[in-house]
Amino acid sequence: MINFFELDKKENKNYVKLIQIVSKLSRLYSGSSSPYIYYRAMENLFCFCFNAKNLSRSDTAFDAKIDNIGIGLKTFLGENKNYSFEKIAEFNKNSSMIREKTDDKDLTEFLANLRNERIKLAKDIYGISRAQYHIIVRRKNLLLFFETDYDEIDISNLRIEKEKGCKSEKSLDFTDGNHLYKFNFSKSTLFRKFDIPKNCNTAEAVIFENPAKLLLSIDEIGYDKISIEEEQKLEYVILPLYTVKNNIKIVQERSALNQWNASGRKRDPNEVYIAIPSLVRKHFPNFFPERDTPFILKTPLGEILNAKVSQDNNKALMTNPNKALSSWLLRDVLKLKEFELASIDKMEFLGIDSVIVTKEKEDEYSIDIQSWGSYEKFAEKLNADEI
Structure with a gap:
């Protein structure tokens, strides 16, 4: 599994530095004491720095690809817990099929198959044989970087954990022995529990109270003093x-x-x-x-x-x-x-x-x-x- 924080440090790709700069602009979007990183910014910076193919436009199971490795990219807040449930798939277009499943066991297996088939489809289309997640957790004054597995759900080992709530808002929790999953019925969304390791790579996160000054300073540099490569709009x-x-x-x-x-x-x-x-x-x-x-x-x-x-x-x-x-x-x-x-x-x-x-x-x-x-x-x- 590739540790992208260490790769960035080893090859001077400026990935962590650019993420820190984006974090400095957090006040443009949020009043929180934790840094804000728009997920599209993370995707684009990751692909730019590591020369990865950006797959986010196709809206498949993976956000990026390096050689034969599929990458899932995620950033989320993690202040007071050592884990977070994060969205890994939306099945809005399958809602009618989902409603037909009256038995929770059948539904759990159906959801697992939906998830797995979309992973397999992306692997086949983009020639991916290995996969992993790259994750940034945002905390006050701190950014945590880590990688974790991107496995298919083990259908042979499914077990329902609990069911709660009324019919319109209920969720179904299940595990495959490796990870805990939560399906939200009202949003037709599947979540996975991501554990935050204790030994994450970390970087300082400084938030500018007045990022407008920074933006003005960029304009004052002048386009004649910096090299700008215009991306062709296809x-x-x-x-x-x-x-x-x-x-x-x-x-x-x-x-x-x-x-x-x-x-x-x-x-x-x-x-x-x-x-x-x-x-x-x-x-x-x-x-x-x-x-x-x-x-x-x-x-x-x-x-x-x-x-x-x-x-x-x-x-x-x-x-x-x-x-x-x-x-x-x-x-x-x-x-x-x-x-x-x-x-x-x-x-x-x-x-x-x-x-x-x-x-x-x-x-x-x-x-x-x-x-x-x-x-x-x-x-x-x-x-x-x-x-």
Whole structure:
């Protein structure tokens, strides 16, 4: 397991120093005597300092990746206890499935499977074989850094600990012999108990009472006196893996992901395409090359697919051979066998329902999965921009 505090110290990566600087700005957000670190700031600084791939945008089980190691990043307050229950998964989109479980034992196993399948999915998509958490605990004048395991839940050893509260607010506590978990019904959220070791690496946390002066001093430095590397803002679109019929998400049985099941001629089990909705085509008319013009499409593991847009009005994203897209999307992501229909239930269980396509440069794109509801949020923003 990598100790990132010691790695930072050994290789002068400035990670701890940058976290301390962020802590100095705590008064911008909080009046607490404990430092405030926005979790996105921690993610971005971690990835910047350790040259990690930032996975937070895809909203999968891991926040970052270094080589074949998946990293979960967490920061939380820990003033008076040597442990904290922290959120590790949200199952809002699975709430209907959860409500169907009337037996607590069945529910516990279902929750464990949901959690484990999402970990396995992220491992498969990003080529991760090992995993760990990196955690910063915030206390008055102090930052604690430590690592702990990122294990799947041991389903063979599940035991219910206790159940309390009324039906609308109750929580279910269970253990797998390694960790204690708490599921909150009202928020459909799974928590894990994180024990804070006594031998943590520590760093001083100083909070500026007037951080505005520090911000003004940054402006007074002048851009001509510091080197600023502007990060290129990459254009992207989010494409749904479903359609909507009577206000219900469905996966068409004879087109798109199930194009291989279309009637007529004999079909190959790997025939598939991703639909490009009219809303996306309207707002991003020049995002993709012209119809049937080949371009590179890279998967999260760096596999190179030869892609193109096709069909009338450029409404389909395909690869050549078609098997390349089905191999990644149907086999690796959705874990479907040949001639097995893709379904909305399967995607709901995995917590995904769309993909993001990013334009890295001319004629070169990347593709990744997106969490359930991502296209809806994307479409809402596009529609709002028209108002």
